[in-house]
Every structure is written in C-alpha cells, then in structure tokens.
Amino acid sequence: MSEAPFRKEYEPQLQRNLRTRLVNRFREKYKFMGGEEITQFIIDDILTIIEEDYRPMQMMRKGQLLWDGILIKQKRKPGRALSMKETLTKPIVLTFITDEDIEKLKSGAKMRDIRKDISERITKEAFEQGTVLNLTDVSLITTSSRGSVSGYLKEREAEKHIQLPTRGRIHDLGPSVTHKADILRMRFNKYTLMEIKRRTQHSTESIDRYHRDFDRVALLESKLSIEEISFVTGMSQRLIEEYIHLKHEMLSQDEGLGG
CATH class of the missing domain: 1.20.890 (cAMP-dependent Protein Kinase, Chain A)
Structure with a gap:
C-alpha cells in the first residue's frame, strides 16, 4: 500500500x-x-x-535557582568599556540553600556565617560552569548589600587562604593589582603552578600572563620611565607603578632572608 x-x-x-x-x-x-x-x-x-x-x-533540585552567569571567555576583552548588553552570558544553576545550611541554622549558626557559605558556594559553582558572578549578583542572591558581600568574600578568603573567582578578579576589573600581586608573591615563594591555581582560581593562561607582564616591567624599569614603559607595553601607569613597588618589596624580602 x-x-x-x-x-x-x-x-x-x-x-x-x-x-x-x-x-x-x-x-x-x-x-x-x-x-x-x-x-x-x-x-x-x-x-x-x-x-x-x-x-x-x-x-534543578530543592534550594537551587537559575541565574545568568557572565561567560569567562568573551569575544572582546572584558573591561569597563564592555557594556552588559555586549557581554556574553549563559544560564547556570546555583545552590542558594542546602540541608547542611539549615542544619547549621538549627544548631545556632549566625546568618552572617551562612551568607559567607552561600557567597563562597555560588561563586565557585558559577566558575565551574564557565562563568563568573559580580558583587551585585551575589548581593541580589543573598539579599545583602554589595558592601556586606565584599566583606563576606574577604573574610572567607582570609579564613581559608584562598581567592574566590569573582568577576572583578577573573576579568581584571578591580582598581588595583591585589590578586596579581598575590600570584606573583606565590611564585616568588616557590609555590607550584597547581598550588597557585588552586588557591587563586586563576587559569594557567592568566597566571603566565601576570608573570610575563611583571618580568617585562622589571626588565624595563632601569632603562625607561614609567610613561615610556606604559607606551611600550600597553599597560596602565598605575599597574606599572604597582609592579615596580612589588619588585622592590620582593627584593627587600630576599635580602632580609640573606638571598
């Protein structure tokens, strides 16, 4: 048929x-x-x-939520010139609350400590899914102010001797070179690449780039002015000044150890 x-x-x-x-x-x-x-x-x-x-x-499971994470790998270099409309995102699943959190509350844990746990957990979960969260994301999810979230993250980093993968850190949006300095100090103190990656949540490419930039500035410092180094390398004068300060800090530390 x-x-x-x-x-x-x-x-x-x-x-x-x-x-x-x-x-x-x-x-x-x-x-x-x-x-x-x-x-x-x-x-x-x-x-x-x-x-x-x-x-x-x-x-999704109980206690999880859907969020738009900011992709770590962007088509354009991340920075303040890249508006959120132009920034690539993707939906991710974050764990807002767990049975373990509730058990801690039942045992009398302070809400501040639970919010620190949540802030740490969701920044790591976002990173594991190829994205990052900024302070506003974390503040909205935890119903806390940006200032409070900044405090939670700093306290948790100090407690565990780690660096959490926030957008400011991963995309180099912060006003200072703090996380770069931490990575370079670890190199100076002979930490392995794997240990630096574990502690800072940075990729091998980022760590290598910080090392290259620092080495370039250290090499050119005695030959060129800060303005000239900035022109040659394309780095900001502020960043170059901080690298130079860090270089002398490390040299002083080395001399103090009899190196």
Whole structure:
C-alpha cells in the first residue's frame, strides 16, 4: 500500500510546533523576506537559546535557582568599556540553600556565617560552569548589600587562604593589582603552578600572563620611565607603578632572608 495516504494524514501533525509558529511570525508579523533556509537557520538559533534557558531547570533540585552567569571567555576583552548588553552570558544553576545550611541554622549558626557559605558556594559553582558572578549578583542572591558581600568574600578568603573567582578578579576589573600581586608573591615563594591555581582560581593562561607582564616591567624599569614603559607595553601607569613597588618589596624580602 502506498505511503501517500498516511503521509497526507499525519505529516501536518509534525508541523504543529513552536518552530512553525516562529516561522509564521517572522513571515507574517515582521514581513521577513529571507528564504526558507535562512529563516530555518535563524529559528534554529532562537530555539537553541530557549533550550539553553530551560534545560538547566529540568535538573534543578530543592534550594537551587537559575541565574545568568557572565561567560569567562568573551569575544572582546572584558573591561569597563564592555557594556552588559555586549557581554556574553549563559544560564547556570546555583545552590542558594542546602540541608547542611539549615542544619547549621538549627544548631545556632549566625546568618552572617551562612551568607559567607552561600557567597563562597555560588561563586565557585558559577566558575565551574564557565562563568563568573559580580558583587551585585551575589548581593541580589543573598539579599545583602554589595558592601556586606565584599566583606563576606574577604573574610572567607582570609579564613581559608584562598581567592574566590569573582568577576572583578577573573576579568581584571578591580582598581588595583591585589590578586596579581598575590600570584606573583606565590611564585616568588616557590609555590607550584597547581598550588597557585588552586588557591587563586586563576587559569594557567592568566597566571603566565601576570608573570610575563611583571618580568617585562622589571626588565624595563632601569632603562625607561614609567610613561615610556606604559607606551611600550600597553599597560596602565598605575599597574606599572604597582609592579615596580612589588619588585622592590620582593627584593627587600630576599635580602632580609640573606638571598
């Protein structure tokens, strides 16, 4: 028996879906003039984005939430010139509260300590999913002020001797070179690359870049002015000044140890 009758009867059922509705919307409401292939390509791209938003929800557990994390790898260099509209993000799942948190509260733990746990946990979870959170993200999730969140993160870092992977640190958005200095001090004190990565949550590429930049400044300091070093290297004068200060700090430490 020919397949034609069955196809005629059942084929329309395959067209009753979101893809068809979007194709019709493009053609009828937006008067899209692109051909069938281009239209389908655009629709496939839109459906992929929708799937990325909904897929994590199927795997969420009690106490978790869906958030838009800022991708670590951007097409343009991250910085203040890159607006949030131009910044690439992706949906991630964060664990806001756990049974362990509730057990701690039941035992009389202070809410400040729980918020420190949450702040540490979600910054790490975001990083593990290829994204970072900024202080505003963490403040919204923990219903705390940015100042309080900054305090939570600093206290936790001091308690555990670690650096948490916030956006300011990973994308070098902070006003100072603090995290770079910490990495370079670790190198000076002969920490292994794996230990530096574990403590700072930085990639090998970032650590190598800090080392190269520091070495360039250290080499040029005796030959060029700060303005000239800035011109040659493309680094800010402030950053160069901090690298030079760090160099002399390390030299003094080495001399104090009899090196």
